[in-house]
Amino acid sequence: MSVFTRFKKILTWTIMSTAVLALTVTSIASGNQDRAFGFKLAKVQQQQAKALERQLACLARNVFYEANGEPMAGQMAVAQVTVNRARSGLFPKDLCAVVSQTTIVGGDTRVCQFSWYCHDNLNKTRVIKSSETSYIAARRVFLEGQKVANIDKDVMWFHETSIKVNPRWPHKVATQIGNHVFYAREK
Numbered sequence: 230m231s232v233f234t235r236f237k238k239i240l241t242w243t244i245m246s247t248a249v250l251a252l253t254v255t256s257i258a259s260g261n262q263d264r265a266f267g268f269k270l271a272k273v274q275q276q277q278a279k280a281l282e283r284q285l286a287c288l289a290r291n292v293f294y295e296a297n298g299e300p301m302a303g304q305m306a307v308a309q310v311t312v313n314r315a316r317s318g319l320f321p322k323d324l325c326a327v328v329s330q331t332t333i334v335g336g337d338t339r340v341c342q343f344s345w346y347c348h349d350n351l352n353k354t355r356v357i358k359s360s361e362t363s364y365i366a367a368r369r370v371f372l373e374g375q376k377v378a379n380i381d382k383d384v385m386w387f388h389e390t391s392i393k394v395n396p397r398w399p400h401k402v403a404t405q406i407g408n409h410v411f412y413a414r415e416k
Contacts, residue, residue: 237300238369243408246399248382248401250299252258253400257323269371274321279331279406281372282326284324285302285323285364285372286357287310287325287328288324288355288356288370289357289361289363289364289366289367290328290355290363291307291311291328291354291360291367292304292308292311292363292364293357293361293363294345294351295307295343296363297363299407299408299409300407301362301409302377302378302406302407303406304366305362305366305370305380306387306406306411307366307387308367308369308370308371309376309384310384310386310387310411311324311327311328312370312371313382313383313384313385314327314385315327320342320392326397326411328342328346329353331346331347333402343354357375378405379403379404380403380411381403382410383403383413383414384403384404385412385413385414386400386411386414387410387411387412388409388410389408389409390405390408390409390410398412400414400415401413402414
C-alpha cells in the first residue's frame with residue numbers, strides 16, 4: 230500500500246471518527262441543533278483535508294520540476310524553501326500561490342519565481358504519484374515537518390549551480406546540495 234493511500238485512509242478514518250463521535254455526543258446531549266453542529270464540524274474537517282491535499286500537490290509539483298533527479302536532501306531542500314516562503318510573510322501564504330507567483334517586468338516580460346512555471350509547454354497540473362521521490366520529499370517537509378541541514382527559515386532562494394548570479398545579489402549562501410545553491414536573506 231502506498232504512502233499516499235495510507236495517508237488518505239488515515240485522513241478518512243479521522244474525519245469519519247470525528248463525525249461519528251460528534252454525532253454520538255450531540256445526540257446524547259440534545260436534539261437537532263447539536264446534530265447539525267456535528268455535521269458542520271465533519272464538513273469543515275473534510276474541507277481542511279482537501280485544502281491540505283491541494284497544498285501538498287502544488288509543493289510536490291514544484292519539487293518535481295525544480296529538483297527531479299536530485300538526491301532526496303536536495304528535493305527536500307527545494308520543498309523547505311517553498312514552505313519557508315509561504316511562512317515568511319514576504320510571499321503569499323498559500324503554497325500554490327507561492328509556486329505560481331509571477332511578476333511582469335518592463336511592461337511585458339513575465340518572470341516566474343520558479344523557472345519551470347514560465348514554460349508554457351509543461352503541465353502545471355501534473356499529478357505527482359505518491360511513490361515519486363518529489364511527492365515523498367514534499368510530504369516529509371510539509372506534513373511531517375522534517376528539515377534539511379542548513380536550510381533554516383531564512384533560506385528562501387536557490388538556483389542551479391550552472392546559473393551565475395549578479396555580484397550584487399543581496400542574499401548570502403547558506404549551502405549547496407546537489408546541483409542547487411541555497412540562499413538565506415540577510416538579517
